[in-house]
């Protein structure tokens with residue numbers, strides 16, 4: 001089942017809404033993730049918007065134009081395998097319960113100069129019936145303030161959903177979509193983490209990321225999970241049927257499965273090279 005959490009780690013998560021597990025993913029597995037990321041953006045799989053490049057193209061040539069691809073596990077057996085990585089699912093069993101399903105993966109490249117994501121709560125966009133939504137953010141590179149790590153407001157997972165508005169004119173974000181309002185930004189902290197570390201965060205936790213102002217990538221794989229028992233009203237479905245059980249069993253096989261999600265590129269917004 002993988003690495004389990006101590007009672008004090010579980011307590012920390014419930015108190016603050018997040019938990020950092022350094023070195024949860026062994027170096028060799030991070031290397032596999034890094035190489036497959038390059039292959040995805042080299043065009044190994046057909047994805048609208050990815051321009052295929054030859055095998056001789058460098059990592060920079062493959063990655064430099066892309067912010068993020070959603071649902072890479074639908075393309076790549078490597079990414080699908082990472083949904084149930086032992087460094088992730090052991091912790092999920094302690095945070096969510098014995099039956100866990102995944103509905104979304106996102107693979108960020110975030111090259112130098114690329115913008116971050118404005119303050120939000122994931123449950124606003126991926127609403128679970130039992131409030132069990134949990135993100136697992138896997139650092140493929142060291143994530144720092146300089147290259148645009150995640151920021152959170154500790155304890156904000158106890159808030160209700162915040163109202164949202166259009167993004168302000170702000171140099172940090174992609175300018176696309178909404179921002180959560182009334183965020184107590186004075187309480188925000190950066191979650192710097194070395195490659196191979198995993199950040200778990202509650203679906204109600206306020207979080208953002210800022211522009212990558214370094215000369216390095218900020219690659220990360222972010223998977224979103226919830227309890228197998230709960231319904232998910234998402235994408236127009238009363239109970240979204242394109243989920244993968246990553247731990248335990250499917251308590252509701254009668255609800256069925258449908259292959260619906262297609263990988264798509266997240267628009268980069270305004271890129272500003274220094």
Ligand SMILES: O=C(O)CCC(=O)C(=O)O
Nearest residue numbers: 108116117122135209222
């Ligand atoms: O990694 C990022 O920059 C943003 C990730 C995020 O907002 C999320 O996983 O919900």
